[in-house]
Amino acid sequence: MRALVLHGPGESSWDEVPDPALKDGGDVVVRVDAVTICGTDLHILKGDVPEVDPGTVLGHEAVGEVVEAGDDVRSVRPGDRVLVSCITACGRCRFCREARYGQCLGGGGWVLGHLIDGTQAEYVRVPHADMSVHPLSSGVSNQDAVLLADIFPTAYEVGVLNGRVRPGDTVVVVGAGPIGLAAITTARLFSPGRVIAVDLSPARLEAARQFGADAVANGSEDPARLVRDLTDGTGADVAIEAVGVPESFELCTRTVRAGGHVANIGVHGKPAVLHLEDLWIKDVTITTGLVDTSSTPMLLGMLAAGRLPTSSLVTHTFGLDQMEEAYGVFSAAADSGALKVVLERAGA
Numbered sequence: 515m516r517a518l519v520l521h522g523p524g525e526s527s528w529d530e531v532p533d534p535a536l537k538d539g540g541d542v543v544v545r546v547d548a549v550t551i552c553g554t555d556l557h558i559l560k561g562d563v564p565e566v567d568p569g570t571v572l573g574h575e576a577v578g579e580v581v582e583a584g585d586d587v588r589s590v591r592p593g594d595r596v597l598v599s600c601i602t603a604c605g606r607c608r609f610c611r612e613a614r615y616g617q618c619l620g621g622g623g624w625v626l627g628h629l630i631d632g633t634q635a636e637y638v639r640v641p642h643a644d645m646s647v648h649p650l651s652s653g654v655s656n657q658d659a660v661l662l663a664d665i666f667p668t669a670y671e672v673g674v675l676n677g678r679v680r681p682g683d684t685v686v687v688v689g690a691g692p693i694g695l696a697a698i699t700t701a702r703l704f705s706p707g708r709v710i711a712v713d714l715s716p717a718r719l720e721a722a723r724q725f726g727a728d729a730v731a732n733g734s735e736d737p738a739r740l741v742r743d744l745t746d747g748t749g750a751d752v753a754i755e756a757v758g759v760p761e762s763f764e765l766c767t768r769t770v771r772a773g774g775h776v777a778n779i780g781v782h783g784k785p786a787v788l789h790l791e792d793l794w795i796k797d798v799t800i801t802t803g804l805v806d807t808s809s810t811p812m813l814l815g816m817l818a819a820g821r822l823p824t825s826s827l828v829t830h831t832f833g834l835d836q837m838e839e840a841y842g843v844f845s846a847a848a849d850s851g852a853l854k855v856v857l858e859r860a861g862a
């Protein structure tokens with residue numbers, strides 16, 4: 515089969531590799547019908563996630579059809595259409611039993627496209643299938659469903675729930691990429707008073723407005739001041755970091771009000787400064803997190819009910835074999851206007 519293989523920092527290509535096979539009774543092999551690219555894949559290519567070995571197939575989001583299932587798999591069968599979650603879970607370890615699947619100690623967690631071969635391929639082996647794939651109803655499209663493999667549960671769990679967004683809150687979302695836009699969308703489920711989006715790209719700020727941001731600020735133009743002006747000088751109730759660089763994290767800690775929450779989502783490759791000389795007196799809560807995808811069944815239910823606006827996030831579609839081109843478009847988002855790019859198998 516063909517797959518996107520990492521060769522080293524900044525280097526990957528769409529190569530011929532062996533087809534994946536079942537290794538364990540709990541595995542399935544899924545034929546990939548739709549797959550997308552995450553900001554985290556760009557971090558991997560930048561060298562921010564050094565544990566990804568050269569030779570690994572990237573990708574951790576997909577929709578496809580089960581083509582083979584191990585003897586121990588109970589919940590899906592060959593022929594079933596499934597969502598492949600970015601997080602796999604053994605279901606038995608201490609953390610899985612608390613629904614903290616991202617931290618799974620039994621060979622799950624974020625493994626796809628990280629520690630084992632991922633989904634940017636024609637086929638993918640998914641371990642612990644019973645806890646790691648979700649059967650899809652026919653009313654849900656591939657393009658919508660693939661957004662629930664990672665970005666929607668991430669934005670909702672690590673941004674909105676960790677940030678404790680409540681009705682009336684002023685919420686600042688720093689970074690208006692797909693994750694930031696999904697954070698704006700899911701924050702609005704809680705009726706915040708005002709959502710302020712910050713980015714460096716005018717195209718992404720325009721997208722933030724379309725997704726429901728009430729105000730936008732360019733990161734280079736003192737967004738902390740805008741937040742102060744809009745909140746009578748107190749600051750934001752919740753600041754959600756959705757970039758993964760020191761400046762964006764530090765901006766969140768500067769814009770949050772006393773007693774507020776900073777919810778970090780971004781994957782960081784460099785240390786950020788924690789200004790305790792300012793923060794110690796502010797009663798601020800800072801959370802970090804890898805997504806657990808424990809909210810995925812709920813989000814799938816909302817999607818099926820037409821209650822989750824997802825489609826406008828997909829700006830570009832490609833064939834699977836246009837993987838390198840799709841990476842080019844996604845990584846040049848400021849110029850291409852790309853939000854989420856989806857690659858589909860011919861005939862899917």
Ligand SMILES: NC(=O)c1ccc[n+]([C@@H]2O[C@H](COP(=O)([O-])OP(=O)(O)OC[C@H]3O[C@@H](n4cnc5c(N)ncnc54)[C@H](O)[C@@H]3O)[C@@H](O)[C@H]2O)c1
Nearest residue numbers: 553554689691692693713714733756757758780781804805
């Ligand atoms: N914690 C998790 O479980 C988890 C899961 C998925 C993704 N992520 C991370 O979430 C982050 C966002 O993902 P994405 O797919 O939206 O990425 P993306 O690269 O598409 O978007 C990042 C956005 O941040 C903007 N930006 C860059 N520097 C900025 C700055 N200094 N101030 C304001 N905005 C700035 C960019 O213009 C871009 O629009 C990434 O770091 C990704 O790795 C984390």
Ligand SMILES: [Zn+2]
Nearest residue numbers: 552553554664
């Ligand atoms: Zn991701």
Ligand SMILES: [Zn+2]
Nearest residue numbers: 604607610618
């Ligand atoms: Zn586990």
